[in-house]
């Protein structure tokens with residue numbers, strides 16, 4: 361009779377299949393002997409730098425970004441150190457592949473390109489045993505969880521369980537941009553169903569074949585998950601990601617006071633945009649308190665920015681009611697004014713007394729803002745008329761077209777600069793190429809959340825803060841703005857170069873953790889040198905020695 365029991369693999373074979381310890385052809389001669397790897401690898405020993413060259417050659421030869429994404433994820437599954445070395449050494453090239461926009465495409469195709477599980481799935485079927493199943497997660501020192509329920513993936517809507525690509529990608533950025541160790545990161549998909557008909561009708565869809573639950577059933581599962589996470593991984597930081605509008609604001613309000621939890625779509629976006637506005641003040645020579653911002657779009661991103669901006673004005677001594685009057689919103693129903701029907705709770709603080717105005721251009725004329733921020737997901741809404749009006753009202757109008765991806769931006773960099781005769785201070789959500797106007801070259805800044813959340817997460821984790829506050833995001837915004845150089849500003853860029861992101865994140869982490877120590881949010885003793893402490897924690901993608 362044939363023995364059906366699979367053979368127990370010896371340690372050397374296991375190590376080759378463990379992405380955390382695998383070095384591929386970089387095992388030394390001594391390691392090959394010690395780990396019984398002789399014959400299992402081709403004979404030539406390669407350095408990590410040589411392996412990186414091979415990977416780059418492969419990535420660049422791929423015909424599409426989705427193919428590049430698949431190649432990189434496969435590398436992450438077999439050799440994490442090499443994956444992070446490639447990402448970190450080529451961040452500007454790789455970020456659009458492992459994160460937006462390519463990750464969005466990958467999520468849309470997830471059920472068809474699925475190869476190997478990554479991350480952790482908690483579904484409605486696990487109700488009552490969430491803690492028990494979470495014990496299956498192999499990494500016991502989990503410090504950060506990014507969780508999504510897949511309802512509002514980027515600008516792509518409800519992708520159900522296929523939204524898993526987002527927590528995976530975001531955590532890869534935590535590691536690449538801030539050095540949080542990959543084994544301390546846990547991507548989680550909370551599968552509560554989907555209302556996406558295409559997915560429900562696709563036999564290859566990986567999630568539950570049912571419509572989304574709302575109300576008590578939803579809340580109970582979320583709460584069971586949060587409770588289990590806190591018990592199994594004491595002090596863990598939970599980032600909620602790409603939840604639908606109502607759940608995002610509600611869950612953030614409910615948990616932020618007693619759980620180490622934040623929402624990057626709301627608070628991270630808030631900090632990155634406010635950092636851009638603070639840096640703009642160095643160009644205009646004006647003050648935050650002299651700004652009047654008109655937002656197009658009053659969702660998670662717009663309201664999140666307004667909340668951080670209000671915190672910034674309060675820090676300067678303004679009272680909250682007065683500060684809110686510096687932020688105005690136009691949403692899909694026109695100008696947000698007091699008395700308008702059915703105003704959602706998160707918009708109410710910004711519904712001011714004013715006559716109702718239907719169109720954005722008319723609102724610009726009436727309110728005369730110093731800045732317009734686009735977070736509507738609607739392309740071409742910052743029209744020539746709007747930009748020209750802004751340039752007439754202001755010597756240096758602040759125009760941030762933040763909707764993603766590039767195709768959804770409210771205007772292009774070229775339009776903002778040319779319609780304002782080169783006077784606009786422009787930033788966007790997705791990258792735009794430099795623009796040449798006459799003899800001048802403008803380099804648009806990208807208000808990428810990756811400037812903020814990795815540093816905030818790092819600061820919270822290292823300081824062991826029990827909570828994450830809006831003030832920490834404001835501290836992060838100041839920290840980021842301070843790192844914009846004069847040379848950046850001269851070229852029109854209100855954000856530092858992405859290539860400096862590790863340094864940026866470390867300094868943000870320093871300022872965030874300083875706040876945790878000062879405010880008593882942690883029981884950890886403040887180290888003498890906070891920055892050295894932060895650097896000491898940060899992961900670097902190098903191979904360990906096994907012999």
Ligand code: NAD
Nearest residue numbers: 629657658659660661691692735736737762763764789807
């Ligand atoms: P959301 O769905 O929560 O909100 C969208 C808002 O836009 C709603 O208030 C809606 O009423 C409004 N809107 C829709 N159509 C409109 C129209 N024609 N005119 C005026 N308003 C309209 O979405 P969100 O999470 O707030 O994201 C909005 C956009 O911001 C997305 O494109 C997203 O990619 C982008 N974003 C950018 C960054 C960044 O640059 N760092 C970060 C987060 C989100």
